[in-house]
Amino acid sequence: MFLYKEARKLAKSGEKPLDIARSLGIKVLFAPFRKIKGLAMSLGNKRIIAINNGLSEAEQQFVCGHELGHFLLHPSTNFVFVLHNTFSYSKQEYQANRFSCELILGEKAEDYKCMITEMAASGKLDQLSRFVSEISSMNEEIP
């Protein structure tokens, strides 16, 4: 699908989602949320992603990629937020999860297609972020 390709293209820069978001002109903020993991909003022509500052680095990157996915995949929704238990409640959430996986893994995503599809659908933030950060830090030479 076109937009997942877009994610891989963005991934080629070697940058992580937080930097990719910033380079696309999106403001990234951190806040001590109690329940929300991350949130994407369009205010006029400004696009902002807010991320829970209590999350691990890997989780923050994943959430950022997820919110970025919403901006690019669902441009008409101007306000979305993520709670742990609503991470996969709709097709849009699934797509955003998958986008984030592709964004973090880049070309490697091809080798893990089935796993990504399954994980994105089950949509647990801790599992997803661990999964992608482990694979992305693995060496190229997989037997």
Next chain:
Amino acid sequence: MRNEKFAKRLKEEREKKGWTQEHMAKLLNIKIGTLSGYERNYRTPDLEMTSKIANLLGVSVDYLLGLNDNEAAPWWEKDTPPTDIELDKFIREQPNLRIFGDPLDEEVKDDIMLALRAAWEALKKERAASKQPKGK
């Protein structure tokens, strides 16, 4: 009722978003000719479509219609901090701010308020920085 200002602002705001007429017409579920008519001030949308357009563009209906120019700026573009009432209203107007169609629970709502205030602050800082004369 024709409205020159509405036509102009609609086009301006659409272009700010980087949308083509075709793209925006699709989002609004109307024909491209209809949208183009709005922008050329050949025709005007009904109330329902007007508020749909304002929502999509993230501006107030007042602003789109060119009423109350002083108050045209939405809360995130003002230098005075948004009030709870303003933010509350904003939240209620967002179609996606529901969990499975249920109203937000208090903790989630507090989080969203926090995010909106942080956003306001960041945007204010950005405006201040862009106003600084260059080279200083």
